[in-house]
Amino acid sequence: MSNKTADDARLLHEDQAEHSIRAFGQLTKVWLRSPDRGNARWLLFFLLALTVAQVLIQIRLNLWNRDFFNALETRDGTAFRHQIMVFLIYAALSMGVAVYQLYVKQLTQLRWREWLTRHLTEAWLREGRHYQLEMAGSTDNPDQRISEDVRISTDLALDFGVGIINSLMMLAAFIGILWTVSGSLQFAMAGHDFDIPGYMVWAALLYALLGTFLTWLVGRPMVRLNVERTAAEADFRFGLNRARESGEGIALIRGEADERRGLASLFKQVKGTWRGLMRSQRNLMWLTSAYGTLAMIFPTIVASPAYFAGAITLGGLMQIGAAFGQVQGALNWFVDNFGLIAQWRSAVQRVITFRDVIEELDTLIDDPNQPTIEVHETQDEKLVLNNLEVAFSNGTTVIADASAEIQAGERVLIKGESGTGKSTLFRAIGGLWPWGAGEIRTPPRKDMMFMPQRPYLPLGSLRTAVAYPAGVDAFDDAAMVEALKKVGLERLGKQLDEEERWDRVLSLGEQQRLAFARLLLHQPRWIFMDEATAALDEANQDAMMKLVLDELPEAALISIGHRPGLAAFHTRSLDLLRAEGGAKLSRPTKRIAKRQWPRAMAHAAKEARAQRRAFRRAKPAQ
Known part of the structure; x- marks a missing residue:
């Protein structure tokens, strides 16, 4: 395949993916405005409230981190025992909020999946559309699109939504803390004195931006590979089901050898797509592993000059490290979830393509200018x-x-x-x-x-x-x-x-x-x-x-x-x-x-x- 052909195919795929994401967003709005949405809005409100509560608890624990290590540094037993009690209280609150946050999130995912499954099934099993789509060969494996792809689309979409909101709030809260506790970095270069206020914030931003760019660059093929893998898996499963349903006919004419050849050919496609995905994941794993390992000591190394100079205490150093970790975690959301994002985009693309094909068939049949029976x-x-x-x-x-x-x-x-x-x-x-x-x-x-x-x-x-x-x-x-x-x-x-x-x-x-x-x-x-x-x-x-x-x-x-x-x-x-x-x-x-x-x-x-x-x-x- 020439470079131009490959580039055209890649651009076409990216256009389809962008269309699918926009269409999925519109479909989400339809769900939230639909009369049969149930208590979806209330569930989302409760989920947001629990997310805010969890962020506030994490902010308080960051302040506790400073006080706890300061008590250790001064060998203050009373303060140490007090901080232990404070930690137990906030840990209990954090666990309770986390449990109900998970429950409400899963309940919302179930309601969303139920609604989308019902609407796709109604559109598919209406006036013979399921049969017409099969005869036209418009889409493959509608069963997997409705069962598996809808589940992945709704579950991961809500996971991403909660994750992004949590990351943005954590970023807003801990950037302020990190800016305050890190102070200024003063140094001389080429005869000039420089003063960088909140230098740990800039260090975190640069570190996260570099990691995000490299992750996108290395992991970009994973979206296309996930689409191909899902289609190949669906075809292989269909072949297995077909062999099971036609077991008597296959056995009577001794067609097992031919069926094995057919299934082997289908699995060869599965194997090929998985190998491509594995190579892409291997390359991404090299990057994310190095990135995560370095992040463990990066803030301590950057903040250590201030600690050795006596500008900050051990508690302050620990607070800086914890705050840097929270900021870094918020900025690293894209890096940490890139593989899941690729899987989600492929599932969304299959769901939206399925819906579009049904709507196109409806338009064809209902259009008075189109010759139909x-x-x-x-x-x-x-x-x-x-x-x-x-x-x-x-x-x-x-x-x-x-x-x-x-x-x-x-x-x-x-x-x-x-x-x-x-x-x-x-x-x-x-x-x-x-x-x-x-x-x-x-x-x-x-x-x-x-x-x-x-x-x-x-x-x-x-x-x-x-x-x-x-x-x-x-x-x-x-x-x-x-x-x-x-x-x-x-x-x-x-x-x-x-x-x-x-x-x-x-x-x-x-x-x-x-x-x-x-x-x-x-x-x-x-x-x-x-x-x-x-x-x-x-x-x-x-x-x-x-x-x-x-x-x-x-x-x-x-x-x-x-x-x-x-x-x-x-x-x-x-x-x-x-x-x-x-x-x-x-x-x-x-x-x-x-x-x-x-x-x-x-x-x-x-x-x-x-x-x-x-x-x-x-x-x-x-």
């Missing part, structure tokens, strides 16, 4: 596709100029070759797929229910999975047991309150039948099935479809499927035909009159049985 929910009992064009997120057209109208109560089968966009069309109808153009007018969303090929079973009890997306109290036990019985899962009726990973306990066919039980409970007026019976044998498929017709005779049914037997359960079909520039939606085939449905279904079922018998007779003996 317009989905309008109406009170009409019909589904209308009007000049619909469906595309991928990269602009490639999948379905071109589709128009159709489906009335309430109709049963329509959508057919087409694999890759012609049948499932994508369903996603567009469900409002999940904004890429494309044209208009979709749907019946009320509350009357619609979608059944994908792999049903979603939430974590928790079986009762939760059966009632989903309604709450567990929406249906009584008798209704759930009856629905499970009708779909051939009566054995599960006694397990409603058992908590399992039901998506693993149940086979895919059982999961699909459970989805039909869910359908019977919710009784929607519009049913959309996307290969919802693909894991069932033909007999079970026919039973489930007949169950839908019997239990929900007035409901509209729009489904995708490839098996010939499905046609018997629909009144007409729409075909997606592959064509250059995007699949075309064929004109509807001839409708079957309602009075002919039973005859048509019986005829189709008879043909299907005859085909199965012929297949079995033709199958060679094993």
